[in-house]
Amino acid sequence: MSKHYSVKQLAELSGVTVRTLHHYDQIGLLKPTLRSEKKYRLYNSDDLLRLQQVLFFRELDFSLNQIGEILDDPGFDTKDALLDHRTRLVHRQQHMTSLIRTVDKTLASLEGENHMTLKDNNLYEGFDQEKIDRWNKEVDEKYDPEKIAESKSNIGKMSKDQFEDVRKQGDQVTAAIGDLMGKGATSPEVQELIKLHHAWIENFYVCPAEMYKGLGQLYTENPEFTAFYEKFKPGLAAFMCEAMTYHADNMLRD
Amino acid sequence: MSKHYSVKQLAELSGVTVRTLHHYDQIGLLKPTLRSEKKYRLYNSDDLLRLQQVLFFRELDFSLNQIGEILDDPGFDTKDALLDHRTRLVHRQQHMTSLIRTVDKTLASLEGENHMTLKDNNLYEGFDQEKIDRWNKEVDEKYDPEKIAESKSNIGKMSKDQFEDVRKQGDQVTAAIGDLMGKGATSPEVQELIKLHHAWIENFYVCPAEMYKGLGQLYTENPEFTAFYEKFKPGLAAFMCEAMTYHADNMLRD
DNA sequence: CTTGACCCTCACGTGACGTCATAGCCTATA
């Protein structure tokens, strides 16, 4: 594969502007492998992969200077980075969910007769940059590349039967939790099952406290998730959310 | 409610900096209702609501100038705007999913023996700003505030029984699609059922083509969604995705 | 009164490009 791309071609391919590619060349972030006689920039496949990494890091709010340092570190590993991007992107989705929830709460509040039933600090849920930073720090400290790689490999390596077994385990845990709704979300019995539920989730991906908590919220916010859990037992989505939140705040944090 | 907040208090409450609040005051985007004798800024509850709107629009990549124009338009309606934010935030989640999918494809490609089995243009899926812009335009043109308001009201107004009925309809459609997997995802019979499925989704929120397409992808990417659909019939998640993509590309576009 | 936390205005700096000017290069067509 010796194909080379001009700036226009790569700009179209990647969605960035020619100006951006000039800029990245100028600051040393992405230098084309080749320059023609007339100094035209020519990018090869390694350049394309590097640009992809730049764009992922950029998407995840790293500064260009930071990105350069990371990519130029001798210990940099593309696969590790991709796994890290994945985790952060999943968390971004949870962040979106938090904002959506704030929309809904604000709407409900505005539609009520008393406009200010929503507490002032609820207006900005999801916008809390400090909280987001704390989570990023948490992932950085707790993120175990080997564990992520392992769980990702688990998905790829699961046979149909294994996947079916894992799915059934999830159903069983969920049903058992439904049976214990009368015990209360924070009861030892329910919390024991939530622990199993969390372990079940981690069959698919590492799920730190904040993410697990956000997932519980997602169960109540996403109509299809809600429908799925209500099917086990009415009120189960909210119950799961409460139990998961408690578990995340009390068992998963340290 | 006559409580007033100082810049520090509001900064902490909202997650923005004091400097940002100064800046917004200076450019006229968010002027505090009161100034003390000593010119301290004092924000009231209307100010808090306006800041929330500013932050939503900012989150959704509107420029501050644009935000000011929108908010100061005599026809501006907070509820309409909140519904619009919601739609855009949901789409953002789909965008995240697209990026996650690109991560996975890149990983799979790097783990294979032939490093460049992944086509060059697949490297940047999810980064395509033009495509994102096209979608935003599509929503702007097709977004019907009354329809959004209606579907949102529908959720709030649904009784437990009605919600249960809607849920069951979803199950029935999904099961029927599962029964017709042998017909092919693009067959008239399946597409007829997909049409019902789309209508079912719109019980919850308006779902334009791109969003519907992204939802199909989500079914194959999110383990819990996949598990849910596999439960009806093995392979159903991917089948739904294919059928929904076809439907979005051929029936929902105009 | 002193101290520490908070408030104000002013203004230069920063990062990541956007925009434009100027000029050469490449390919196809008349």
Place this chain on the structure above:
DNA sequence: TATAGGCTATGACGTCACGTGAGGGTCAAG
């Protein structure tokens, strides 16, 4: 060969949304 259209290059000022720091006043508690 000339022309047109699309592409390339470098250089440099401008834009946006604050970050940072300077200098000075205010408020509450000890």
